[in-house]
Amino acid sequence: MILTVDVGNTQIKAAVFEGDTILERFVFDKKALEKKIEKILEKFETIAHLVVSSVAYVEKQSFLAFEDKVKVHFVSNEDSFPFSNNYGTPKTLGIDRMVLAAGATLLYPNQNRLIIDAGTCVTYDFVDENNVYQGGAIAPGLRLRYESLNQFTAKLPLLTLQSPESYIGKSTAESIHSGVVNGLVYEIDGFIDEYKAACTKIIIILTGGDADFLAKRLKNTIFANSNFLLESLSQTFQYKIKND
Template identity: 85%
Template structure:
C-alpha cells in the first residue's frame, strides 16, 4: 500500500493505493500538510511508501520527517520513465508533466496520447505511439485568467469561476465570464483539432482541478479523469520498482 502526493501550485492532492485501486483521495492546503499526512498514515497503517511529485514550494523536510516510518520517494528527472524524452530542454520539463506522460504511456500503449492538465496553468503534453515525448504547450488556467484581467487593468473586477449565461456578455461581469470560460474551451478544442488532424489513433486525456467543469463544454470526445496525476504517480513508481 502506498500514498501518492501531488504538490501543486495552489493545493495538495493525495491518494492511498492498494495495487492500482484508489482506496481514498484527499485534498488539502499546504499549511495543513504535515497534519494531513500524519492522519493518512494513522488511518492506513499498511502504507509502506510515500511517493511525491512537487511543483509547489513545500519543503522536502516536511515529507522527510516521516522517513522513520516508511520510505519517502520524490519523483525526479533521474528516475526511470517509460518514454524517450525528446524535449529540447529536458531538465526544465516539469515533474508533473513527466508523470502525466508516463501514466499515459503505461495505461494506453501503442497509441498517440495528448494529456491536458487544466489547473493553475493548462499544460498540453504529447507522447507519440512510439513512446516518444515530443513536447506540448503551456497557457494560463482559468483562475490566472480571472486574476490577470483584474491585476493588470484599472477597473475590471476580480471574479470567481461561473458558467457564462451566454456567449454574448451583456455586462462587464458576463463578458469576463464568457471570455475566460469560452476562450479556454475554444483553446482546448482547437489544440485537440490540430492533434487529431496531424495523427490518427490518438487518445485525449483531460485532468486537473478544472477538468470536470471543462469536459462537458468541449465539442471533442475526451477521457476526463481528475485523478489521473495521482494514478500516474502510482503507475510511474511501480514502473521504477520494476526497471531500476
C-alpha cells in the same frame, strides 16, 4: 499500500492506493501538510511507500519526517520513465508533466496521447505511438485568467468561476465569464483539432482541478479523469521499482 502526494501550485492532492485502486483521496493546503500526512498514515497503517511529486517549493524535511514509518520517494527527472524524451530542454520539463506522460504511456500502449492538465496552468503534453515525448504547450488556467483581468486593468472586477449563459456577454461580468470560460474551451478544442488532424489514432486525456467543469463544454470526445496525476504517480513509481 502506496500514498501518492502531488504538491501543486495551489493545493496539495494525495491518494492512498491498494494496487491500482484509490481507497481515499485528499485535498489540503501546504500549511496543513505534516498534520494531514500524519493522520493519513495513522488511518492506513499498512502504507509502505510515500511517493511525492512537486512543482512548488515545499521543504523535503516535511516528508522525510515520516521516514521512520514509511519509505519516502521523491520523483525526479533522473528516474526511469517509460518514454524517451525529445524535449529541447529536458531538464526544464516539469515533473508533473513527466508523470502525466508516463501514466498515459503505461495506460494506453501503442497510441498517440495528448494529456491536458487544467489547473493553475493548462499544460498540453504529447507522447507519440512510439513512446517518444515530443513536447506540448503551457497556458494560463481559468483562475489565472480571471486574476490577470483584475490585476492588469484599472476597473475590471475579480470574479470567481461561473458558467457563462451565452458567448455574448450582456454586462461586464457576463463578458468576463464568456471570455475566460469560452476562450479556454475554444483553446482546448483548437489544440485537440490540430493534434487529431496530425495523428490518425490519438487518445485525449483531460485532468486537473478544472477537468470536470471543462469536459462537458468541449465539442471533442475526451477521457476526463481528475485523478489522473495521482494515478500516474502510482504507476510511475511501480514502473521505477520494476526497472531500476
